Amino acid sequence: MTVRQASFRGIRDSGGRRLAEVEVRTGPGNQALLAYFREGPKGYQLVRVLANDADTETDWFDNAQHEAFRDVTMQWFHGPSHAGGDDRNAFAEQVLDTGGVRADLDLHFGRGGR
Numbered sequence: 001m002t003v004r005q006a007s008f009r010g011i012r013d014s015g016g017r018r019l020a021e022v023e024v025r026t027g028p029g030n031q032a033l034l035a036y037f038r039e040g041p042k043g044y045q046l047v048r049v050l051a052n053d054a055d056t057e058t059d060w061f062d063n064a065q066h067e068a069f070r071d072v073t074m075q076w077f078h079g080p081s082h083a084g085g086d087d088r089n090a091f092a093e094q095v096l097d098t099g100g101v102r103a104d105l106d107l108h109f110g111r112g113g114r
Contacts, residue, residue, distance in 0.1 A: 001026050001076075003094040008104035012036070019047055020105050024095055034069060035095050039109045044102070046092035048073040 005025040012019050017038060024033040032052035037044045050069040077088035096102040105111070 001091060003091070003098050006035075006095045006098035006101045008099075008101055008108070009034075011108050014047075018109070020044070020108065022095055022101055024049075024098075033072075035092075037092070037096075037105060039105075039111070044092070044096060044105055046088055046095075049076060049091075 003024055004027045005023075007023050009021040009023050012021050014036070019036045019038055022035045022037065024035050025031070026033065034050040034052075036047045036049075038047050039045075049072050051072045052069055077091075096105070
């Protein structure tokens, strides 16, 4: 999977943890994703990835009748071999290296560009 665009959307609270929300576009098809990162001792760690299942023809507004985003983390990064962890790390690095995301996370997590 190739990351085409990524942009920091903000810090969210999830069960008392601060998570950075990043909007990600991949190709082909330019699928809309939300990737969530937490600050760890060795840098930023990808916590989960949500895929947008909304149909823009009918769901161009916030529709409370269904959940437009579904968690695809396990589906994408869990497999019979240990390659899932490598895929997860590679995807996380692509996101962090696109569109100034790493610098935005440094700023909002108070790392000061470390």
